[in-house]
Amino acid sequence: MIGLISYLVFFTTVASILAIAVMGLNLHWGFTGLFNGGVVASFGAGAYATLILGGTPQAGHLGGYGWPWPLALAGGLVAAGVLAWIVGVLTLRLRRDYLAIATFGVAVTFENVMRNAQGLAGGAQGVRGFERPLQDVIGTGLSYNVFFLAVTLAALILTYVVLERLVRSPFGRLLRAIREDEEAARALGKSPTRVRLTSFVFGSVVIGLAGGLYGTFYAFVSPQDVLPILTFQIWAMLIVGGAGNNRGAVAGTFLIWGAWTASGWALARFAPVEAQLYTGSVQFILIGLVIVGMLLWRPEGLFPERLAPASKTADDRGKLEPGSVT
Amino acid sequence: MNLKHTTAGLALAAGLSALGGAAAAQDCTTKIGAVLPTSVDWGRPIAETAQFAVDQVNAAGGAAGCQIEMVLRDTQVDPKVGVDAAKALVDLEGVKVLLGAVSSGVSMPILTSVTVPAGVMQMSCCSSSTAFTTLAEEGKDNDLWFRTFATTGVQSAMGAKVAQDQGYGSVAVLYKNDDWGQDMARLIAADLEAVGVEVTGTVAINDAQPSYRAEVTEALGGNPDALYLALYPVEGTSVVREWLSLGGTQNMIVANALKSDEFRENVGMQYLGNVLGTDTASPRSESADAFRAAYQERFGSEPNGPGLANSYDATMIALLAMEAAGPDADGAAIAAAVPRVTDPEGTPVPADTAGFEMAKGILAEGGTVLYQGATGNVRFDANGDVSAPAVIWAFTEDGVDEREYLSLDDVDAFIAGLK
Numbered sequence: 048m049i050g051l052i053s054y055l056v057f058f059t060t061v062a063s064i065l066a067i068a069v070m071g072l073n074l075h076w077g078f079t080g081l082f083n084g085g086v087v088a089s090f091g092a093g094a095y096a097t098l099i100l101g102g103t104p105q106a107g108h109l110g111g112y113g114w115p116w117p118l119a120l121a122g123g124l125v126a127a128g129v130l131a132w133i134v135g136v137l138t139l140r141l142r143r144d145y146l147a148i149a150t151f152g153v154a155v156t157f158e159n160v161m162r163n164a165q166g167l168a169g170g171a172q173g174v175r176g177f178e179r180p181l182q183d184v185i186g187t188g189l190s191y192n193v194f195f196l197a198v199t200l201a202a203l204i205l206t207y208v209v210l211e212r213l214v215r216s217p218f219g220r221l222l223r224a225i226r227e228d229e230e231a232a233r234a235l236g237k238s239p240t241r242v243r244l245t246s247f248v249f250g251s252v253v254i255g256l257a258g259g260l261y262g263t264f265y266a267f268v269s270p271q272d273v274l275p276i277l278t279f280q281i282w283a284m285l286i287v288g289g290a291g292n293n294r295g296a297v298a299g300t301f302l303i304w305g306a307w308t309a310s311g312w313a314l315a316r317f318a319p320v321e322a323q324l325y326t327g328s329v330q331f332i333l334i335g336l337v338i339v340g341m342l343l344w345r346p347e348g349l350f351p352e353r354l355a356p357a358s359k360t361a362d363d364r365g366k367l368e369p370g371s372v373t
Numbered sequence: 374m375n376l377k378h379t380t381a382g383l384a385l386a387a388g389l390s391a392l393g394g395a396a397a398a399q400d401c402t403t404k405i406g407a408v409l410p411t412s413v414d415w416g417r418p419i420a421e422t423a424q425f426a427v428d429q430v431n432a433a434g435g436a437a438g439c440q441i442e443m444v445l446r447d448t449q450v451d452p453k454v455g456v457d458a459a460k461a462l463v464d465l466e467g468v469k470v471l472l473g474a475v476s477s478g479v480s481m482p483i484l485t486s487v488t489v490p491a492g493v494m495q496m497s498c499c500s501s502s503t504a505f506t507t508l509a510e511e512g513k514d515n516d517l518w519f520r521t522f523a524t525t526g527v528q529s530a531m532g533a534k535v536a537q538d539q540g541y542g543s544v545a546v547l548y549k550n551d552d553w554g555q556d557m558a559r560l561i562a563a564d565l566e567a568v569g570v571e572v573t574g575t576v577a578i579n580d581a582q583p584s585y586r587a588e589v590t591e592a593l594g595g596n597p598d599a600l601y602l603a604l605y606p607v608e609g610t611s612v613v614r615e616w617l618s619l620g621g622t623q624n625m626i627v628a629n630a631l632k633s634d635e636f637r638e639n640v641g642m643q644y645l646g647n648v649l650g651t652d653t654a655s656p657r658s659e660s661a662d663a664f665r666a667a668y669q670e671r672f673g674s675e676p677n678g679p680g681l682a683n684s685y686d687a688t689m690i691a692l693l694a695m696e697a698a699g700p701d702a703d704g705a706a707i708a709a710a711v712p713r714v715t716d717p718e719g720t721p722v723p724a725d726t727a728g729f730e731m732a733k734g735i736l737a738e739g740g741t742v743l744y745q746g747a748t749g750n751v752r753f754d755a756n757g758d759v760s761a762p763a764v765i766w767a768f769t770e771d772g773v774d775e776r777e778y779l780s781l782d783d784v785d786a787f788i789a790g791l792k
Binding site for chain 1: 446
């Protein structure tokens with residue numbers, strides 16, 4: 048039984064970390080309509096910067112500044128934010144699929160830089176030698192994983208609350224206005240470019256937070272962690288959960304990551320021995336089918352976006368409508 | 374007992390109580406875990422070979438009094454997926470021994486966040502990163518980490534020896550752009566310089582590109598006497614085709630990852646006459662022949678492919694150590710028993726069912742054995758690394774042929790001479 052608990056703690060930690068990243072993407076895509084195809088770049092910037100700033104000195108590459116963990120993590124967020132700002136200034140004039148291609152390129156570039164710049168981040172060997180915070184006090188076993196789960200859940204709840212407040216605020220309405228019709232928003236005197244950039248940077252910082260927690264949890268990050276597959280996984284989670292709904296984003300993460308891991312477990316356990324070797328491939332097919340099925344029969348996701356209650360919207364509109372002033 | 378409880382509990386939890394309690398005391402089953410990239414073309418044979426070793430051990434009556442069941446999980450070469458699979462094997466299946474992974478980028482987070490905290494022995498066939506040696510030197514692996522992939526140092530030293538023996542004055546290096554390839558490129562460049570061979574360039578080869586013309590042209594620019602390739606078969610084939618079509622030399626030195634039928638057939642034997650390869654060697658014993666013969670009987674082909682012999686040895690040594698540690702041993706005890714089955718002073722045992730039976734008898738009497746595996750007389754140092762005898766080989770019409778054999782002492786002497 049202890050094994051099951053231990054595994055569930057571990058699973059929940061990883062799923063929660065991914066859920067934070069999915070909420071970051073949700074701010075981009077779900078609320079602002081930014082087709083971000085480079086989620087891993089922000090995720091990787093957060094993870095790499097956290098480990099480089101907070102790790103022990105390593106021969107041959109930058110790092111080992113030994114910053115206290117909260118500071119190192121903050122450094123990770125800053126790194127993700129700065130990267131997003133640069134990328135955003137350069138690419139946010141692009142729309143939809145063009146933006147997706149550009150950001151995807153940024154993510155691939157990021158992975159290649161990390162793979163080749165051995166002096167910066169250890170090259171293909173990655174960054175290791177990170178001491179997980181408070182590990183010497185709590186120990187390395189289940190108790191530590193429970194502690195880290197608590198930290199992760201706190202971060203998840205904080206992210207959720209902040210994002211929910213944000214999207215319910217006037218700024219949130221502005222995001223949706225730009226998503227639906229940029230010209231109309233501009234006509235109302237808003238600056239879509241600036242708002243898009245703000246949303247892009249803020250969402251990327253949230254994704255960077257997920258990356259920082261991920262790097263901390265594994266005490267290791269390498270270019271293999273920032274391959275395009277991660278972008279695909281995070282998108283799948285958001286689409287299945289329901290873009291434009293943070294609760295959906297979290298639910299979609301747990302569902303997809305649960306299906307991803309449980310299908311591997313179930314196939315390893317119940318598939319006949321001769322088929323064992325092919326379970327990896329079968330798993331890919333199953334996951335693909337789930338996503339295709341969702342897109343065919345429930346494209347709005349499990350938890351579709353819920354717009355603010357009609358009465359409240361009516362009130363707001365009542366104040367603004369020119370007709371009511373006269 | 375513990376194991377069975379976990380299994381039973383799990384089965385209940387999953388609502389599958391029918392599975393619980395099925396195992397009687399007489400024919401018990403011990404699970405070991407394997408996390409390997411079975412969804413990747415070259416990963417599947419590695420897993421097959423591990424299962425092959427398990428089958429041989431089961432034919433000898435299993436290890437530590439029980440039949441062995443290898444629970445295989447796919448890593449998808451994704452660290453998240455691999456770590457999760459390892460965690461599930463350790464927590465849900467209760468394995469004390471974990472085989473894998475292949476990529477160092479997957480093995481490393483498994484080691485730091487799963488096996489070391491849980492006290493499970495981890496034995497990788499193929500992870501080559503020098504970061505593991507550093508980690509072990511820092512004492513962070515709790516002596517639970519082993520790998521049967523001889524350190525890249527042996528390969529690169531032998532590559533330099535070939536260049537020297539062939540009288541090549543200059544060599545260009547093309548390497549797979551991952552942790553293994555980067556290590557190889559760094560080491561081979563240093564070793565070539567040490568034997569007085571000029572390195573005209575080292576060029577990284579990224580996976581899955583449609584063309585490598587730019588990289589090949591860059592390597593050709595230095596006009597080298599020979600080419601050194603630290604590549605895998607798929608990229609190796611594309612690179613060599615472009616290299617030859619652009620008029621590059623047919624003098625090539627290749628690392629063991631290209632010792633593959635796929636590469637030989639796809640490039641064509643007529644271009645590979647001047648290729649010399651290096652590998653860690655099969656020992657001069659019957660066990661290597663036994664392995665080859667048994668492998669051929671089972672799979673209908675020679676064990677040519679990256680990591681196959683290493684995977685076989687990793688599995689065999691892990692199971693021998695389980696046998697030596699006795700029933701209900703934990704991961705640390707099994708890891709501590711590894712020296713008892715790789716003892717240079719011990720009785721040599723071949724790598725097959727008969728050898729395992731023989732080892733069982735000797736270990737039961739408190740003796741030690743020397744496992745003579747598919748990659749040689751495997752011997753781990755304090756960091757869980759192996760060194761091994763080496764062989765220099767060439768391609769032939771129907772496989773590979775050995776050209777020169779260097780004993781462990783020869784290898785060590787040559788490496789010492791480089792320093």
